[in-house]
Amino acid sequence: MFGRLRAWKRRHSLLVDTLALTPLMLLGLVSTLAASSYRSGSWPGGFGAGMALLISAMLVVPLVWRRRYPLATFAIVALVSFAQWVVRIDTLPVNIAVLVAMYGVAARRPLKWAIAAAAVSEFGMFLSLVRDDTIAALPASTVFIIAIWVTGIYVNMRQRYVESLLERAERAEHERDQQARIAAAAERTRIARELHDVVAHNVSVMVVQADGAGYAIDTDPEQARRAVQAVSSTGRQALAEMRRLVGVLRDDQASAGEYAPQPGLRQLTDLVEQVRASGLPVEFTVSGSPQAVPEGEQLVIYRIIQEALTNTLKHGGPGVRARVLMEYGSSDVTLTVTDDGRGAAAVRAEDGHGLIGMRERVSMYGGTVRATPHLGGGFQVTARLPVGQTA
Template sequence: MFGRLRAWGRRHRAVVDLVTIAPLVLFCLAAVPEYVDNPLSASSARPGVPGAVALSVMLLGLLVWRRNHPRAVFAGVAGISLVQWLAGIEPLPANLAVLVGMYGVAARCRVEWAIAAGVVAEFGTYLALRAWNDLTLEVFLNASVFVLAIWIGGIYTNVRQRYVQGLEERAERAERERDQQALIATAAERARIARELHDVVAHNVSVIVVQADGAGYAIDNDPEQARRAVQAISATGRQALTEMRRLVGVLRDDTAVTEDYQPQPGLGQLEELVRQVRESGLPVDMTVEGDLSGLPEGEQLVIYRIVQEALTNTLKHGGPRARADVRVEAGGREIVIRVVDDGRGAAALVSEGGHGLIGMRERVTMYGGTMDASPRTGGGFLVVARLPAGLREGAA
C-alpha cells in the first residue's frame, strides 16, 4: 500500500506539494483577521484584510514550485518579504514561507546555496523582530535556534536523499552487471553445449557411414546382414536428426580451439562419477529406477551433466559434513532427476551468481524440460529436473 502511494506521489509531485502546504495556507489565511484587528506593532502599516490575503497568497503560492525550482522560489518569497519590510508593512504569518523556501534550498541544492539561504533567512528574522519592536537578545537567540533547526533538517534531508540516490544507482549498476554476466555465462554455456551436441551428432554420422559401408559389402553375399545394417542406419539417422533439431538456434563458439574428439559421458558413466565424488570425500547415495534404455545420447548427456554439476556444487559449498542423494526415475511420460544435499552452502551458491545453475537450466530447456533449484528449509540444496520421456528410440 505504502509503495503504491510513493509511486503515485512520484507521478504527481505538484499535487503532493500542494497538499503538504495546504495546512500552512489555511493557518495563515485564518490568522489574517486576528492579525489585522490586533497588530503586533503600532509603528507598522496595516494593509487591511484584502491586502493581507493578497500578500499571503503571493507568498504561499510560490511554494507549490519549491521542489523543482527551490532557489527561484526562495528568492521570490525573500524578495517579497524584503519589499514588504521596506514598505513598512508588518510581517504576516505567511512570511513563514521564507523558512519553508530555505528548507527547500537546503534539502535540494548544493551546500553553498544552502548556506546562502540560511544567512538570508537569519537576516530576515532579524528584520522581522525589528519590525515587531521585539528585538532582544533572548528572543533573537530563540528565533535563531528555530531557523537553524529548520536549516539542519534540510541539510539532513539533502544528505539522506543523496545517500539513497547513490544506493539506487549502485543497485541499478549491479543489476546491469549481473544481467550482463548472466548473458555472458549463458552464451558461453550454449557454445559449450553446442560443441557437445556436435560431438554426439558426429558420432551418429560416423556410425551411419560405417553401417552403410558394411551394407555395401554385404548386399550381395549376405542380404540379411545388409538389411540389419540399413535398419541401423535408419534408427541412427532419426536420432541424429533429433539432435540436429536441438542444435539449431544454439550459437556455436567458432573462435574456440577445436578439441580432440572424445565420447561424451552418459548413463553408463554415472556410477563412475559417483565413485569419484565419494573418493573426494562426499558421501553419495544413488538410486536409478525405471527403464532408461533407448535414451538418445544427447539426453543421457543432459542427465549426466545435471548430476555432475549438482554434486560439484555440493562439494564446493556443502561443507565438510554434507551428504548427497541422487535419484533418477523414469516414469511413463517424464524422467525426473533429483539431487539433494544437507550442506550449509546454499546461500553461498546463490550469491555467487549460479553460472552452473544457468548451464543446467539451459540444457534442460533445450530438451523441452523444466528445472527447479533452491535452498531447502533447514539447510541444504535441492535440484529437480524433469525431462520428457517421449524421446526414446523405441518410442520414435
C-alpha cells in the same frame, strides 16, 4: 495501498503541495484579522487588514511551487520580506514562509545553495530583531533556523541515498539480464558442441558401416545385412539426440524432463559396443578404485572417449585397433585413448572442432588434455580430469 497512494501523490503533486500550505494560510488569515483590530499607526497609508492580506498572499502563494522551483520560490519570499522591512511594515507570523522556502532549498538543491539560503534567512532574522529591539532573541532564533536547515539537509541526503539505491537496483537488474543473455549464449554454444559430437560420431559410424555393407553385399550378404542394420540403428540414435538438442534450442522454457538425459559413465559400454559393431576393435579397461563422479564430468569423459574413437574411425585407416584406458586416482580420472592406425601418422589440424571441444570441456573443470601422433603411426589422446571437490 501505500504504493498507490505514493503514485497518486506524484500525479497530483501541485494539489498536495497546496493542501500542505493550509496551516500557513490559516496563519495569514489570523494575521489579517489581527491587523483589522489595529486602529492607527502600525500600517502605512492606513491599510491595516488589506496590507496584511496582500503580504500574506505574496508570501504564501509562491510556496505552492517550492518543490519544482525551490530557488525561485525562496528568492521571491525573501524579497517580499525584505521589502516589508524596508517600508517598515511590522513582521507578521506568516513571515515564517521564509524558513519554509529555505527548507525547500536545503532539501532539494546542492549544499552551496542551502548554505546561501540559510545565510539570507539568518540575516533577515537579524534585521527584523534589530528593528524590533529584540536582539536578545537572536540566539534562540538562530538555533531554530539551524534546526530547520539541518532537517532539510538530512532529507536531501536521504533522497540522494534512495536515488542511488534505485540506480543500483536498475544497474543490477540490467546486469542480471545481461548475465542471463550471456548464460543463454554459452548454453547454446555448449549445445552446438554437443550437436557436433553427435553428428560427427554417428555419421562416421554410419559411413564405415555403409562402406562395409557395399563391399560385402556380393560376397557376404549376411554381414552386409548386419551392417545395414547397424546404419539404421545408429541413424535412429543420432536423430533422437539431435531432436533433443534442437528442441532445447527451439524452446527455452522446456523442462529438462522432456528430453533424454545426457550420457555418462554407464553409457560407455554401449559406446564401445557401438564402435566395435562399426568394425573397429576396441579394448576398454578400467583401473583403480571407482569413485563418485559428478554428472557434468561424466559427460566430459564420455565425449572425450567418443571424439577420440570417432577420429580413429575417420583417420585410422584399414586394420586399425584402439585401446581405451580409464584410470581412477585419489582425486582425478585419467583417460588414455590410443590407436595404431597408419592414417594417424600424418599431422592433424590443431584447430579442429573435436580437439577444441575436448579442451574446452576439460578446462571447465580444471583438467588438461593432450593429443599427439606416434612416431611409428597411430595417435594418442590423454586427458586428466579432477573430480569432486578438487574440480
